Amino acid sequence: MTRRTELSTAPTAHGGATSLLTVESLCKRFGGLQALDHLSFAVSTGEVLGIIGPNGAGKTALINCITGLYQADSGAIRLDGTDLSNRAPHQISRLGIARTFQNIRLFRRMSVLENVAVVLKRWSQRPLRSLLLRSDGPIRKSALQLLDRLRLADKADLLAGNLAYGEARRLEIARALATGPRLLFLDEPAAGMNEEETATLAHDIRGLLDQVQGVVVIEHDIGFIRSLSDRLIAMDYGRKIAEGLPQEVFANAQVVDAYLGRDDD
Amino acid sequence: MLAEQILNGIVLGSMYALVALGYTLVFGVLDKLNFAHGETFMLGGFVAVAASALGAPIWLAFPCAIVLCGALGLLVEWVSFRKFQSADAQITAALSSLAVGLIVIDLVQKSFGSEPVSLELPLAVRTATVNIAGTELAWIKIAILAVALTLMAALHALVQYTRVGRNIRAVAESPLSAALLGVNVRQVNQQTFVIASALAGMAGLMLALRTGYAASDIGFTFGIKALAIMAIGGMGDLRGAMAGGILVGVIEALAVQYGLGKLGEVVVWIVMILVLLIRPAGLFQSSTRQRA
Amino acid sequence: MIQDHLFFTGINILLAWSVYIILLSGSLSFANGAFMAIGAYSAGVLSVKFAWPMALALAAAALATGVLGALIATPALRTRGVYLILLTTGVTFCVQVLLENFDYIGGVGGLGGMSGATVWHVYGAVVLVGVLLWWLSRSHLQRMLDAVREDEQVAAALGINTVYLKVVCFALGAALAALAGGLYSHYMSFIRPENFGVLVSVYVVLYVVFGGVNNLWGALLGAVVLTLLPELIRGLASWRPLVFGLLIVILLLVCPEGLLPWRSATLKSRVNDD
Numbered sequence: 001m002t003r004r005t006e007l008s009t010a011p012t013a014h015g016g017a018t019s020l021l022t023v024e025s026l027c028k029r030f031g032g033l034q035a036l037d038h039l040s041f042a043v044s045t046g047e048v049l050g051i052i053g054p055n056g057a058g059k060t061a062l063i064n065c066i067t068g069l070y071q072a073d074s075g076a077i078r079l080d081g082t083d084l085s086n087r088a089p090h091q092i093s094r095l096g097i098a099r100t101f102q103n104i105r106l107f108r109r110m111s112v113l114e115n116v117a118v119v120l121k122r123w124s125q126r127p128l129r130s131l132l133l134r135s136d137g138p139i140r141k142s143a144l145q146l147l148d149r150l151r152l153a154d155k156a157d158l159l160a161g162n163l164a165y166g167e168a169r170r171l172e173i174a175r176a177l178a179t180g181p182r183l184l185f186l187d188e189p190a191a192g193m194n195e196e197e198t199a200t201l202a203h204d205i206r207g208l209l210d211q212v213q214g215v216v217v218i219e220h221d222i223g224f225i226r227s228l229s230d231r232l233i234a235m236d237y238g239r240k241i242a243e244g245l246p247q248e249v250f251a252n253a254q255v256v257d258a259y260l261g262r263d264d265d
Numbered sequence: 266m267l268a269e270q271i272l273n274g275i276v277l278g279s280m281y282a283l284v285a286l287g288y289t290l291v292f293g294v295l296d297k298l299n300f301a302h303g304e305t306f307m308l309g310g311f312v313a314v315a316a317s318a319l320g321a322p323i324w325l326a327f328p329c330a331i332v333l334c335g336a337l338g339l340l341v342e343w344v345s346f347r348k349f350q351s352a353d354a355q356i357t358a359a360l361s362s363l364a365v366g367l368i369v370i371d372l373v374q375k376s377f378g379s380e381p382v383s384l385e386l387p388l389a390v391r392t393a394t395v396n397i398a399g400t401e402l403a404w405i406k407i408a409i410l411a412v413a414l415t416l417m418a419a420l421h422a423l424v425q426y427t428r429v430g431r432n433i434r435a436v437a438e439s440p441l442s443a444a445l446l447g448v449n450v451r452q453v454n455q456q457t458f459v460i461a462s463a464l465a466g467m468a469g470l471m472l473a474l475r476t477g478y479a480a481s482d483i484g485f486t487f488g489i490k491a492l493a494i495m496a497i498g499g500m501g502d503l504r505g506a507m508a509g510g511i512l513v514g515v516i517e518a519l520a521v522q523y524g525l526g527k528l529g530e531v532v533v534w535i536v537m538i539l540v541l542l543i544r545p546a547g548l549f550q551s552s553t554r555q556r557a
Numbered sequence: 558m559i560q561d562h563l564f565f566t567g568i569n570i571l572l573a574w575s576v577y578i579i580l581l582s583g584s585l586s587f588a589n590g591a592f593m594a595i596g597a598y599s600a601g602v603l604s605v606k607f608a609w610p611m612a613l614a615l616a617a618a619a620l621a622t623g624v625l626g627a628l629i630a631t632p633a634l635r636t637r638g639v640y641l642i643l644l645t646t647g648v649t650f651c652v653q654v655l656l657e658n659f660d661y662i663g664g665v666g667g668l669g670g671m672s673g674a675t676v677w678h679v680y681g682a683v684v685l686v687g688v689l690l691w692w693l694s695r696s697h698l699q700r701m702l703d704a705v706r707e708d709e710q711v712a713a714a715l716g717i718n719t720v721y722l723k724v725v726c727f728a729l730g731a732a733l734a735a736l737a738g739g740l741y742s743h744y745m746s747f748i749r750p751e752n753f754g755v756l757v758s759v760y761v762v763l764y765v766v767f768g769g770v771n772n773l774w775g776a777l778l779g780a781v782v783l784t785l786l787p788e789l790i791r792g793l794a795s796w797r798p799l800v801f802g803l804l805i806v807i808l809l810l811v812c813p814e815g816l817l818p819w820r821s822a823t824l825k826s827r828v829n830d831d
Contacts, residue, residue, distance in 0.1 A: 298639045360766050364801070364809070365802065367798045368799055371797075485756065489755070527658060535647075537643065541640055542644075
């Protein structure tokens with residue numbers, strides 16, 4: 001039933017790069033609220049795409065639609081040409097999309113190491129097999145490697161619920177990486193962090209590009225997103241109001257209006 | 266005969282409705298199930314037994330049932346719900362109230378025995394009839410129906426038009442915003458339990474008067490069926506509970522009339538399962554939601 | 558007499574584990590009394606009316622009930638929390654009424670003639686299931702189930718097939734309850750629908766809650782304590798429901814996670830044994 005389409009039919013702002021993800025005319029309504037209103041964009045291979053917008057602009061609704069937690073009302077989402085609509089969240093994850101959660105949703109009763117180990121791509125897809133074949137060694141090694149990347153290896157045996165705020169946000173990222181994604185969505189990864197932590201995080205996120213083919217970051221912190229993103233999309237009321245290089249988007253009158261004209265947060 | 270069976274069904278159904286209203290009221294306000302509610306209802310029947318055994322006039326049993334069952338409701342709120350407020354504790358609260366129910370059953374059985382206990386009603390009460398539209402109908406059925414309908418109307422008025430009701434509706438909508446608006450949420454929870462439990466007590470009392478006996482296992486048969494009715498009517502939906510109760514009462518009466526007996530009982534559960542799977546908001550849900 | 562107590566304790570351990578297995582994936586089932594009934598009756602019919610050997614009858618009953626459990630779970634597990642409690646309670650009532658109205662298996666009168674189960678059989682099953690659960694508790698699967706129980710949505714978003722795991726657990730729990738029911742019917746030699754009322758389901762759930770839902774020992778301890786305690790203390794037997802109810806109420810207030818609340822990590826960063 002998978003409908004294969006020509007690669008990269010959607011426009012890419014990045015000259016020459018192919019589209020990893022294309023979103024076409026996506027719509028989602030909640031009662032009287034149009035959370036997503038004919039939203040179209042593409043993520044190119046190898047880029048960090050930033051999405052900004054005031055609260056209620058539809059950013060998290062967008063991630064939820066792409067990752068299958070919500071069913072979009074209309075529109076198309078394709079990952080490398082593979083249609084993602086009507087697929088269950090775990091199928092979408094296995095096709096290569098991972099995410100973090102804005103309101104940190106770690107498995108709080110499990111250890112830091114277990115949080116990563118539990119979703120490791122190689123072992124989580126065949127749950128019953130683990131009863132016959134024990135592979136604690138390789139699982140531990142893979143999980144510790146990921147923790148090490150996010151500077152959490154020394155916390156491995158702590159309960160995830162006992163982590164400090166910044167650490168918990170980094171564990172969210174390590175856990176998402178464990179699913180072996182091609183495209184990573186980060187939902188406000190710097191929220192609640194201080195300036196120093198934010199700067200290190202930006203560096204960490206750029207470094208992820210050797211492991212994933214694309215990163216989409218949703219963020220409020222303008223300085224953070226400007227320093228991090230190759231390209232920006234600005235949203236308001238579920239629509240795309242601007243797209244382009246960071247300096248272009250922040251020069252856009254509509255964007256300035258959306259940010260300054262309304263009380264944010 | 267058919268008309269009389271339908272009347273029997275409506276009388277029975279109004280008892281179901283009163284008990285289901287209590288379940289739905291508590292669920293609407295606290296988002297939790299009170300599994301001790303069926304036993305509160307059962308206790309109401311034994312108030313009638315105690316009253317008749319002590320030779321007290323029957324009317325006196327009504328305030329006694331309200332006070333005793335209301336107090337039990339307060340106790341259940343304190344023991345099984347006060348500490349388990351969060352959404353995560355939904356199941357803990359349900360199990361705790363279930364355990365309270367087991368204690369109540371055992372205490373009643375220790376006091377009255379585990380067999381159904383019959384109660385002595387004055388002959389005049391049992392045999393009096395009234396003539397409505399050319400049909401002789403038992404006075405007690407009409408009286409019970411009248412009291413039940415009055416109670417439902419009173420509950421409706423209470424919820425819609427009084428300050429207590431306004432607070433109840435506010436907490437049902439959102440405990441957090443209600444608290445921010447200065448509503449004393451704990452007090453509203455207690456009021457909700459007292460109201461729900463008093464209604465159940467009255468229902469139990471009237472069922473005992475109607476059937477002439479009280480049984481300690483009725484919470485697990487009749488009471489839990491009211492739970493199913495609440496789910497059929499939509500959890501937290503007051504009108505759904507009333508309509509569902511009367512509907513089920515009539516269906517059961519008709520099942521008896523046509524010799525289906527026990528199979529009539531399973532209909533309630535099958536309908537409940539279907540409703541939960543297909544229309545979790547309830548059978549009577551229209552576009553405007555009428556919540557507790 | 559002592560043998561009876563031992564036997565019922567063993568059966569209750571199996572039943573408590575059947576609820577525990579379903580709870581592993583985060584669902585609470587009030588239908589295990591019904592699955593026990595189905596197992597008791599189907600194993601009974603196979604050995605009485607078709608003269609199957611007991612072991613074969615028990616295996617077939619467990620298998621069939623497991624399949625039935627999966628069929629029920631597939632739509633039922635779309636609901637959660639108290640909705641699932643209501644739904645599974647409804648299943649218990651429906652099964653009981655069906656048994657009462659099914660003349661082939663004796664209706665209200667009951668079914669008799671089974672024999673062959675001993676205390677040894679039951680404890681053999683307890684040890685077997687216990688070892689399997691212990692093996693599970695150290696596996697990657699246990700970890701995945703913990704994740705599903707804690708946050709189903711997140712687990713699904715990160716690639717875990719939550720629906721599959723929940724249905725598998727429900728089916729296995731149903732099969733284990735059926736096995737316990739089959740052993741019960743072959744020990745009692747006579748069963749009636751009223752042996753499997755909603756109270757059975759309720760008690761079994763309370764065993765697990767009492768002992769603790771986070772490890773397999775909790776369910777075991779809960780079943781043992783709550784089955785034997787009223788028998789051991791003289792004069793307490795007649796106050797069984799009261800003692801039972803009070804213990805649960807107090808425990809939930811003092812220690813809402815049960816007597817043995819811990820969860821042990823499935824993986825450590827340092828290699829100790831292995």
